[in-house]
Amino acid sequence: METRELRYFVAVAEELHFGRAAERLGIAQPPLSRAIRALERRLGSPLLERTTRAVALTEAGSVLLTEGRTALDAVDAAERRTRRTAHTGPGVVLVAKAGASQELLTKLLAAYAAEPDAVAVDVELCGPGEQERLLRDGRADVGLLHRPFDSTAGFDTEDLHTEGQSLFLPAGHPLSTRTELRMADIEALPDLPLPRWPAADGTYPDGPGPQVRDTAQLRQLVALGRTAAVLPDSARVDLHDDVTAVALVDAPPVTTLLAWPPQSRSRAVADLVRVAARA
Amino acid sequence: METRELRYFVAVAEELHFGRAAERLGIAQPPLSRAIRALERRLGSPLLERTTRAVALTEAGSVLLTEGRTALDAVDAAERRTRRTAHTGPGVVLVAKAGASQELLTKLLAAYAAEPDAVAVDVELCGPGEQERLLRDGRADVGLLHRPFDSTAGFDTEDLHTEGQSLFLPAGHPLSTRTELRMADIEALPDLPLPRWPAADGTYPDGPGPQVRDTAQLRQLVALGRTAAVLPDSARVDLHDDVTAVALVDAPPVTTLLAWPPQSRSRAVADLVRVAARA
DNA sequence: GTCGATCGATACCGCGGGGGTATGAATGAG
DNA sequence: CTCATTCATACCCCCGCGGTATCGATCGAC
Structure with a gap:
């Protein structure tokens, strides 16, 4: 199976629409239709159920989407790492x-x-x-x-360090005088809704809290009294006096x-x- | 990068010889040379050092060989798993x-x-x-x-069971009367050289012991008094009376x-x- | 029921590029 | 010096990918 075919299939499987997929791929729709047909013929079974109104994945197509994505990532990785080794040593x-x-x-x-x-x-x-x-x-x-x-x-991994978590609050918040807290305490924080992190696709879940992208941004929002944050204890090291941390004794390490x-x-x-x- | 290019490169990188690689790929040598050149030009750097007498990998080529193999495996996996899902449900x-x-x-x-x-x-x-x-x-x-x-x-993994290991000896061997042994004891077993397992490429290391491919074969060789084997304790379950097992107290679990x-x-x-x- | 919009499939064409054969060029063995 | 080996180049052919034009099926609007 060629990389090109895989890219084509993944595009169609993600868009579930030949026209949009073709546009994304920068080619016209007919060659895309043909390529998918040829792929199905070679694999000996349909990957997509098409009507003129809708395109859906078959069981086999669903497998190829998952496996194909990781295969494409692996091919990209091979190319990128080779290029990097070649150019920057x-x-x-x-x-x-x-x-x-x-x-x-x-x-x-x-x-x-x-x-x-x-x-x-x-x-x-x-x-x-x-x-x-x-x-x-x-x-x-x-x-x-x-x-x-x-x-x-x-991935292969090597554990470096394990620590507990703390609740990071705006200085002066009522809870900031406590010496320790429990998870149940932050369920009841109507004035400080917890922040919303983006999902894998970049969209944010619904909810009352502010949207955040990184810890620096989050810290600023805490200092402004807009939210509270549950973070590893080590985030205490660069606290200014506008944010207070209280240990969360039953938070997962x-x-x-x-x-x-x-x-x-x-x-x-x-x-x-x-x-x-x-x- | 296309799968075909990767297959070509991996073949040359493994054979370190354009002619043999071309034969393995079922194509003639000139198109293979051209394909590799084109790949090098696109990546912007040489992957192989060629003289008329020898071909060697560059640093970048070595990276592409490793990464390319896993990428090709991933592509093959995508195709195989899709085919299986399609045909055998x-x-x-x-x-x-x-x-x-x-x-x-x-x-x-x-x-x-x-x-x-x-x-x-x-x-x-x-x-x-x-x-x-x-x-x-x-x-x-x-x-x-x-x-x-x-x-x-x-891989993702799930541990099922941990056990010690035993030494499996021909019945009647002097050591078979012992109730336990240590690894040091089997260093000194001149009459029973430990078996040789094949390496990843299917070749066997040099040494005195017999070559074995699987546990059934190994058990037979032990019964015949040709070798001894270090195996997990659970291998005891289907012992006949021609083989005796003695616990190895300091073998890795x-x-x-x-x-x-x-x-x-x-x-x-x-x-x-x-x-x-x-x- | 008819018309039109939408969307995938088909027909046909042009060309780029992958693969073939023949041959050249470089290098090392004898 | 000669020859064998081995990779590169020259040249040709044709497959197949991509393009445009168009068809055919389906669904919604009225």
């Missing part, structure tokens, strides 16, 4: 969530830079949930993730870890992991 | 090492078959180390693996587990895992 791209684990990341980078044959580390910051995609399609080589928020399925695609156990990534595990 | 292929964990596997299959919406489970037996390949290229959907022998990199590609969390695989975890 050896080097790793590390991806982390903007504003998270600042301190740990700083230490890690410093410790790795001191290694005998350290290579350049390009740090890429992104929104929550985007890291897995970057690791999968080759835009990044290693990621700083947080369990249980990020999925580590399909958060583990910070390194994750990387299992086949790309390059020398550089291995060194990085070894240094991180030691610290 | 829903169903899973479970792969296990021949002769290993018989009892657990039997129980698992029976328990799953009793589930309300169980689908057909096709059991595929193979040699050690082959399972990962089958899972990666889509010939299997879920595997019964053994840590630390099998690598679980890149073996964990039997289910592994599956993270994206193929189909209903059937999920059920199978749930049933297995319960038992």
Whole structure:
């Protein structure tokens, strides 16, 4: 099966509309229809149920959509990592969530830079949930993730640090004088609705809280008295006096870890992991 | 990048010889040379160093070989799983090492078959180390693996059972009267050299022991007094009186587990895992 | 019921590019 | 120096991908 065919199929399967899919692919609709037909003929079974009014996935089509996406990501990864190796020489791209684990990341980078044959580390910051995609399609080589928020399925991992979580409140809020809180306490926070994070497709769920993209933005909104945030304890390190943190004793613990695609156990990534595990 | 280009490159990178690679691909040598050149031009950097006498991988080429293999496996997996879904309907292929964990596997299959919406489970037996390949290229959907022998990199896993190991000896061997042994004891077994398992490429390492492909074959060789074997305790269940097992108190424990590609969390695989975890 | 809009399928054409054969050029063995 | 080996180049053919024009089926409006 050729990459082109897969891209065509995935486009149609996602749009469920030949015209729109063709537009997205930058080709005309007839060759797209033909390509899908040819693919179905070669696989020996229909992938889509078409009427003139609607297109739907068959069972087999649904499998090909899932598997095809990961296959396309793998092909993209091969191309991207090759290009990077060729042009910028050896080097790793590390991806982390903007504003998270600042301190740990700083230490890690410093410790790795001191290694005998350290290579350049390009740090890429992104929104929550985007890291897995970057690791999968080759835009990044290693990621700083947080369990249980990020999925580590399909990656090799090394746990670095586990910690509890705290509630971050505007200074002066009634709850900010408490020494500890429970999850049940924040259920009842009508004045401070919890923020809404974007889903994988970039859309925001409905709800009363403000929309946020990263931790820096969130911190600002907390300081402005617009929301409260549940974050790992380590976020306390760069608190100003406009935000107060109170320990949440029954919040699930958060583990910070390194994750990387299992086949790309390059020398550089291995060194990085070894240094991180030691610290 | 197209699948065809990747296949061509991987063939050349593995053979390090354009002529042989072309033969393997079933095309003539000139188009292959041209295809690789075109690929290098598009990626903007050489992948191979050629002289008229030798071909070698560049740094970038080495990356593309590794990443390209996994990408090709992913594409093959997409095609195979789609074909299977289309032709044999829903169903899973479970792969296990021949002769290993018989009892657990039997129980698992029976328990799953009793589930309300169980689908057909096709059991595929193979040699050690082959399972990962089958899972990666889509010939299997879920595997019964053994840590630390099998690598679980890149798979989701569910541990089922952990046990110690024993030394399996021909009945009547001097050591067979002992109640327990240590690893150091088998270093000194000149009369019974340990067997040699095939490497990933199917070749056998050098050494004095007999070559074996699976556990059944190994058991027979032990019974014949040709070798001794270190195997998980559960291999005792179908011992005849021609083989004796003695516990190895300091052997690393073996964990039997289910592994599956993270994206193929189909209903059937999920059920199978749930049933297995319960038992 | 008729008409029109929508949308996928078909027919047909042109051309780029992938594959073939023949041959050249470079290099190392003897 | 000669020859064998091996990758690159030259040239040709034709398959197949993509384009435009059009058809045919289906559904909604009235």
